Amino acid sequence: MNFLKTDFLIIGSGVAGLYSAYKLSSYGEVIVVTKKYDYESNTFYAQGGIASVFSEKDDPEKHLKDTLEAGAGLCDIEATRVLVTEGPKHVRELLSIGVEFSRNKAGEIDLVLEGGHREKRILHAKDRTGKEIELALLSKVKSISNIKILENHSLIDLITQHHLTKSLEHSEITCYGAYVLDNKKSDIFPILAKKIILSTGGAGQVYLHTTNPDISTGDGVACAYRAGAIIKNMEFYQFHPTTLYHEKGDSFLISEAVRGKGGILKRLDGEPFMKEYHPMGDLAPRDIVARAIDNELKKSGEPHVLLDVTHLIKPDIMANFPYIFEKCKSLGIDITESAIPVVPAAHYMCGGVATDLFGRTNIINLYACGETASTGVHGGNRLASNSLLEGLVFADRTAKDISEQKCGFLPEHELVPQWDKEGMINTEEWVLISHDLNEIKTIMSNYVGIVRSNLRLERAYRRIQLIYDEVIDYYNRTVITNPLLELRNLVQVAELIIRSAMSRKESRGLHYSTDYKEDRNPSRNDTVIINHI
Ligand code: SIN
DSSP states (O other), X not given: OOOEEEEEEEEOOXXXXXXXXXXXXXXXXXXXXXXXXXXXXXXXXXXXXXXOOOSTTOOHHHHHHHHHHHTTTOSOHHHHHHHHHHHHHHHHHHHHTTXXXXXXXXXXXXXXXXXXXXXXXXXXXXXOHXXXXXXXXXXXXXXXXXXXXXXXXXXXXXXXXXXXXXXXOOSSOBEEXXXXXXXXXXXXXXXXXXXXXXXXXXXXXXXXXXXXXXXXXXXXXXXXXXXXXXXXXXXOEEEEEEEEOBTTBOSOXXXXXXXXXXXXXXXXXXXXXXXXXXXXXXXXXXXXXXXXXXXXXXXXOOSOEEEEOTTSOHHHHHHHOHHHHHHHHXXXXXXXXXXXXXXXXXXXXXXXXXXOTTSBOXXXXXXXXXXXXXXXXXXXXXXXXXXXXXXXHHXXXXXXXXXXXXXXXXXXXXXXXXXXXXXXXXXXXXXXXXXXXHHHHHHHHHHSSSEEOHHHHHHHHHHHHHHHHHHHHHHHHBOOOHHHHHHHHHHHHHHHHHHHHHHOOSOBTTBEETTTTTOXXXXXXXXXXXXXX
């Protein structure tokens, strides 16, 4: 029988997956499953930085206040306090494993501003902070002999008692591992583990325009939902206000740190507009800036607004934003000479698999951390640069919880059936996958974007239901490939986002409905969805 066994199975190799692997490696064998290359993750593409209290002027209470304010009254205060107080220790640990953050002329860590922050507290590695952190963590993890990384392996489904050939007398849902697809060999096999961590990042690919890489298809959330995990707050999909508008550039991120350094959003006639929307102007929280730009575009009928840095000192721009400078230059835009055309694009999933303060889900042995998890720290709108921090803090807590438990049980592999390929056809119609995918993205972008309404959500729901049924039917009959798995997960995530949005009869944070506009229901809390299996 073809299977693997390990102590700890981690799905996903971004900051949360790698940091938890590193922390767990003293307690047993770890397998990290990742869909493409080991570094490919949302983390790798994070530009701006990691928010953490590092200056004398700052303190965790101020970071807490800014996070709660951005979160539109929905942050879990306890979880947020954990984030801001434990964060600095983990950022120092990154320094100790070799992460090099940018420094000022005096050799001190260069702290910058981003939207929603009232103090300079963003540590960065020029404009490629995520890459710096990802590569340092990878190099650490690869030096540890009991961590094995399986590249090019996709999560198909979590294994729970429902898959086993014999009942194990567990009344609560319990996870024993996962079925995975080896994309190179087209082979499907189970990996059995005592503890399983989902850290598969977000699902930006559910929209037409996103800053996320192709792999961001919500695999963790979709699999957890199918297994019976509680899913929270999926309506809060964050759109980054500024991505490059260019026919050849696919939603390339223009970091919020650009506005932190003094970049100004302007209409095409050169008029700044953000002060008309919020007292913090260009550094208002992200939901407000994205909505303001959306409003400007609707009013003007233009395809983009401008982000102007031409008044800043040219060598400073080139020193701080070399990646952005080069990317824009390659498309014929010299950002030191002319303003950058920008539009919002899908960026970050604020909801996800509900967890407690230790990454535990409602499924026994199953944990989630990073963007996949809903720890409560982002509420209705994530504060800029809190995501890498959340990945570290809650990966550490997850690892601690696992290490403190007596977790000895692995089912006999004979109880776990091999994947049944009987009756699967190898269709000639693979093109249907891209048709369905384009339809999902178009529906989500047209009806479930920055501004929503009851009518649009109902329309989206009806259409997604149809596609969902088609995809599941196709999935049940067809040989499994990675694109098919991704399609199945994306349609599931789309459905969860729409259902969550339909249930929130108010405007709050990233969920803005023209039917409720300024209404906020003071007693409305998290949106919770469970698949009762
Ligand atoms: C950015 O550089 O603007 C992204 C930072 C983030 O999403 O937190």
